[in-house]
Amino acid sequence: GENVEQHPSTLSVQEGDSAVIKCTYSDSASNYFPWYKQELGKGPQLIIDIRSNVGEKKDQRIAVTLNKTAKHFSLHITETQPEDSAVYFCAARRTDSWGKLQFGAGTQVVVTP
Amino acid sequence: EPEVTQTPSHQVTQMGQEVILRCVPISNHLYFYWYRQILGQKVEFLVSFYNNEISEKSEIFDDQFSVERPDGSNFTLKIRSTKLEDSAMYFCASSELAGGPGELFFGEGSRLTVL
Numbered sequence: 763g764e765n766v767e768q769h770p771s772t773l774s775v776q777e778g779d780s781a782v783i784k785c786t787y788s789d790s791a792s793n794y795f796p797w798y799k800q801e802l803g804k805g806p807q808l809i810i811d812i813r814s815n816v817g818e819k820k821d822q823r824i825a826v827t828l829n830k831t832a833k834h835f836s837l838h839i840t841e842t843q844p845e846d847s848a849v850y851f852c853a854a855r856r857t858d859s860w861g862k863l864q865f866g867a868g869t870q871v872v873v874t875p
Numbered sequence: 876e877p878e879v880t881q882t883p884s885h886q887v888t889q890m891g892q893e894v895i896l897r898c899v900p901i902s903n904h905l906y907f908y909w910y911r912q913i914l915g916q917k918v919e920f921l922v923s924f925y926n927n928e929i930s931e932k933s934e935i936f937d938d939q940f941s942v943e944r945p946d947g948s949n950f951t952l953k954i955r956s957t958k959l960e961d962s963a964m965y966f967c968a969s970s971e972l973a974g975g976p977g978e979l980f981f982g983e984g985s986r987l988t989v990l
Contacts, residue, residue, distance in 0.1 A: 796978070805879070805966050805981035806918065851918065861908050861923025861931055861970075863979065868917070 764789035766854050768866025775873055781839040783869045785852035788833065792854040795828060795835050796863070800849045809850075810837070842873045877901045879982035881967050887988045888957055896952045896985045898967030907950045908968040908979060909942065911935075918966070924950065957989045 765788045775781045787795075793814040798806035812819045812826045812835065819826050823842075828835040839846055849870050853863040880899045888894050900907050909921040923930040924942055939955045950969075954961055964986050968979040 798981075803983065805968075805983045807981070808978050811978070859931060861906060861925075861979075862920045862933070863910075863918075864920070865918040 764792055764854055764856065764864040766852060766864050766866045768852050768869060770869060771867065772870045773872070775842050775871070777842055777844060777873055777875050779842055781837075781842055781846070781871055781873075783837045783850055783852065783871075784834060785836070785854075785866050786832075786834045787854040787864075789854070789856060789864075790833070791856045791858070792864075793857045794855040795826070796853050796855075797824075797826060797837050798851045798853065798865075800851065800868075802848075806851060839871075842871075844873050844875055847871055847873045877980075879967055879969055879980050881965075881982035881985050883985055884983070885986040885988070887990065890959060890989055891956050894954045894957055894961075894987060896954075896965050896967075896987070898950045898952075898969075898982060899948050900950055900967070900969030901971075901980055902948070904969035904971050904980070906930075906970045906972075907942075907944070908970075909952045910966045910968065910981075911963040912966065912984075913960075913963040921952075921965075954987075957987075959989050962987055962989045 768785045796811035799809045800806045823840045825838040849868045851868045852866040882897045907924045912918045921936045922932045941953045964984045966984045967982045
């Protein structure tokens with residue numbers, strides 16, 4: 763089955779700097795890659811997603827890149843702010859398994875002022 | 876903004892007891908899911924549900940688990956005879972389209988503690 767690895771497990775950045783989180787996946791049938799942000803006491807919230815027919819997607823300070831050949835995708839947050847502090851999860855989903863997201867282990871991001 | 880709501884937020888139960896976790900998905904959504912997260916581990920898929928039947932389930936979702944949509948608004952997860960290892964945060968999610976835009980909206984979770 764699909765296995766998603768996520769690195770790093772924790773990331774501390776100065777406010778205004780960039781943060782990068784990397785994930786790899788194993789199943790070449792995966793075609794949808796969302797990123798979720800989870801704040802303390804809340805459920806995961808989708809912040810950006812990318813499909814396998816696209817190499818990069820950007821939404822304001824957040825961008826995601828996908829390398830299908832290498833089976834890895836990354837989340838980039840620029841100009842980080844204290845409110846970006848949270849746990850971030852990557853996930854992957856197969857074409858034929860619309861409800862089943864396979865999650866990475868999560869990255870605790872701490873943005874220090 | 877519409878949201879998925881879950882009750883209870885925290886439940887403590889004795890091993891062997893039955894537990895029902897409740898979810899109210901977003902009103903126009905047609906697809907429903909349960910995930911769980913054991914402390915310190917990954918978020919894991921349990922089951923997906925559409926048109927009043929299970930679409931897919933993981934190997935975790937064995938005979939002690941069941942799901943139901945008893946009325947037009949609630950979606951429930953029942954654990955028949957809880958074990959210590961069922962202690963986890965259980966997340967309900969819903970989505971409007973299968974496959975399409977594909978966004979799953981998650982609730983805030985129900986923390987289950989089995990003693």
